[in-house]
Amino acid sequence: MLIGVPQFIDVEDKIAGPLTAKQLLWMMGMGATFLVLWFVLEQAAFFVAVGPIAAIFLGFAFYRPYNQTLLTFVMHSISFVFRPKVYVWKREAVTVSAGSAKKVEPKKPTIAHDQQISRADIAGLAGLLDTEGTKSSTGALELIRQHELERDREAKRRSLLGGLSITKKR
Numbered sequence: 001m002l003i004g005v006p007q008f009i010d011v012e013d014k015i016a017g018p019l020t021a022k023q024l025l026w027m028m029g030m031g032a033t034f035l036v037l038w039f040v041l042e043q044a045a046f047f048v049a050v051g052p053i054a055a056i057f058l059g060f061a062f063y064r065p066y067n068q069t070l071l072t073f074v075m076h077s078i079s080f081v082f083r084p085k086v087y088v089w090k091r092e093a094v095t096v097s098a099g100s101a102k103k104v105e106p107k108k109p110t111i112a113h114d115q116q117i118s119r120a121d122i123a124g125l126a127g128l129l130d131t132e133g134t135k136s137s138t139g140a141l142e143l144i145r146q147h148e149l150e151r152d153r154e155a156k157r158r159s160l161l162g163g164l165s166i167t168k169k170r
Contacts, residue, residue, distance in 0.1 A: 022069070026061035030054060091130060117143070 012020040019027065033053060037046055063070045121143050128141075 023061045026057055030057035030061075033057070 012022065015021045016024050030053070034050065037049055037053075041049060060070050065073045068076075125143065
């Protein structure tokens with residue numbers, strides 16, 4: 001059995017000639033506003049006020065920025081202005097010239113390891129972090145694997161000792 005699939009569901013139905021229901025309501029609202037202004041304002045003031053009001057109503061009826069109604073666009077703009085913003089920090093590459101760098105005494109590490117970490121390993125880790133993992137160096141990956149193996153060995157040793165915490169003196 002064939003079933004017809006609805007198409008063009010994002011196109012509004014035409015009610016009066018080429019106008020949709022929303023466009024027709026905006027036009028009727030514009031006409032009602034003009035009628036009220038005709039009786040409230042003098043003739044010169046009425047003709048001055050008609051131009052901007054007609055532009056506003058015609059914009060709301062027919063103009064569609066980014067394929068949405070102007071009313072929706074304005075409401076989203078207002079909510080964007082008053083809604084709190086969330087800023088996400090991303091590290092940017094900063095170049096430092098050789099003359100501007102100050103000499104800093106290296107601090108002693110707080111945790112001593114049996115292995116020595118070279119400048120190349122640190123540079124590889126920094127590159128891995130800066131590129132968010134897209135560019136990796138084999139030295140940095142090897143250093144991470146060694147650290148994971150050391151952590152796993154330590155966990156096995158603790159499980160074998162039954163949860164006793166025995167630390168090495170260094």
